[in-house]
Amino acid sequence: MSELNLILLGPPGAGKGTQAERLVDDFDLPYYATGDILRAGVKNGSELGKKAKEYMDRGDLVPDDLIIGVIMERIDSAEAADGFLLDGFPRTIPQAEALDEALAGRDRRLTAALLVDVPDEEAVRRLSGRRICVKNQHLYHVEFDPPKREGVCDQDGSRLIQRDDDQPETVRHRLGVYREQTTPLVDLYEQRGILRRFDGARPPGEVHDHIRATLATLRLEEEL
Numbered sequence: 001m002s003e004l005n006l007i008l009l010g011p012p013g014a015g016k017g018t019q020a021e022r023l024v025d026d027f028d029l030p031y032y033a034t035g036d037i038l039r040a041g042v043k044n045g046s047e048l049g050k051k052a053k054e055y056m057d058r059g060d061l062v063p064d065d066l067i068i069g070v071i072m073e074r075i076d077s078a079e080a081a082d083g084f085l086l087d088g089f090p091r092t093i094p095q096a097e098a099l100d101e102a103l104a105g106r107d108r109r110l111t112a113a114l115l116v117d118v119p120d121e122e123a124v125r126r127l128s129g130r131r132i133c134v135k136n137q138h139l140y141h142v143e144f145d146p147p148k149r150e151g152v153c154d155q156d157g158s159r160l161i162q163r164d165d166d167q168p169e170t171v172r173h174r175l176g177v178y179r180e181q182t183t184p185l186v187d188l189y190e191q192r193g194i195l196r197r198f199d200g201a202r203p204p205g206e207v208h209d210h211i212r213a214t215l216a217t218l219r220l221e222e223e224l
């Protein structure tokens with residue numbers, strides 16, 4: 001079986017998390033979200049993890065070579081022998097180049113960069129419609145999954161609020177940061193011919209079918 005070494009890209013609100021869960025099931029790939037990985041590295045107490053923790057405890061950004069080190073520890077593990085799904089890394093061109101180099105040193109390379117994209121206005125509509133109950137964090141959406149009584153949780157009767165992160169202005173800001181940061185990466189992977197685009201505005205089931213079909217084809221091509 002050929003490897004599926006994948007990067008997942010997409011703005012907040014594109015449904016990337018949902019797609020990641022399904023892909024992990026379909027293709028039996030380990031899912032490495034950078035934030036989780038750093039925290040896991042810290043918990044497992046590896047040397048690199050301990051170093052990363054020192055930066056995080058100080059509230060500093062963890063340097064690229066350290067993040068790469070922690071990620072490669074995972075990519076070198078047996079569970080990632082047939083591939084992996086990496087989310088949240090790389091975020092910059094130097095990180096992308098460092099990842100390439102680290103993979104090349106192991107005679108591996110990225111199979112594809114999967115971009116699940118949605119127009120900004122759709123992302124704003126999805127994220128700013130979310131509501132959460134104050135008591136048990138039950139989730140609703142004013143448009144797609146409204147409670148029976150406006151502003152009240154169906155399950156425990158507590159008040160529904162909008163998280164600060166989901167305020168429209170905050171969402172627009174997050175989208176701006178994402179575009180600025182990710183566009184160069186998208187261009188890079190496009191130039192290298194490994195970018196695959198998916199329309200995250202479609203229903204999640206359709207997006208999933210499309211990604212699954214694309215990966216099945218890629219895997220066949222790799223085996224030829």
Ligand SMILES: [Zn+2]
Nearest residue numbers: 133138153156
């Ligand atoms: Zn509730």
